[in-house]
Amino acid sequence: MAHALRRDMTDIIKSFRELFVWQKSMDLAVRTYRVAQHLPRDDRPVLGYQLRKSSLSMPSNIAEGFSRHSTPHYIQHLWTAHASGAELETG
Numbered sequence: 001m002a003h004a005l006r007r008d009m010t011d012i013i014k015s016f017r018e019l020f021v022w023q024k025s026m027d028l029a030v031r032t033y034r035v036a037q038h039l040p041r042d043d044r045p046v047l048g049y050q051l052r053k054s055s056l057s058m059p060s061n062i063a064e065g066f067s068r069h070s071t072p073h074y075i076q077h078l079w080t081a082h083a084s085g086a087e088l089e090t091g
Contacts, residue, residue, distance in 0.1 A: 016066035057084035
């Protein structure tokens with residue numbers, strides 16, 4: 001049954017771009033880039049870089065995991081994306 005469910009989802013979703021979580025994480029990355037541009041000049045090199053890097057890591061990992069066509073790899077990449085969210089929240 002689980003295999004059939006996974007197969008049905010694969011048939012429906014053709015691209016990671018269709019994933020709501022990827023779309024929202026891309027929106028967050030764009031907003032984070034804009035915020036980083038308005039940081040004080042002294043904070044941009046380190047904090048700005050860290051914010052941009054962690055925010056872009058979330059949709060990147062979602063896309064990479066989906067594109068591997070392997071449930072275990074996809075789950076691992078989702079955990080990495082989740083960790084990048086925690087990293088962004090800490091920054």
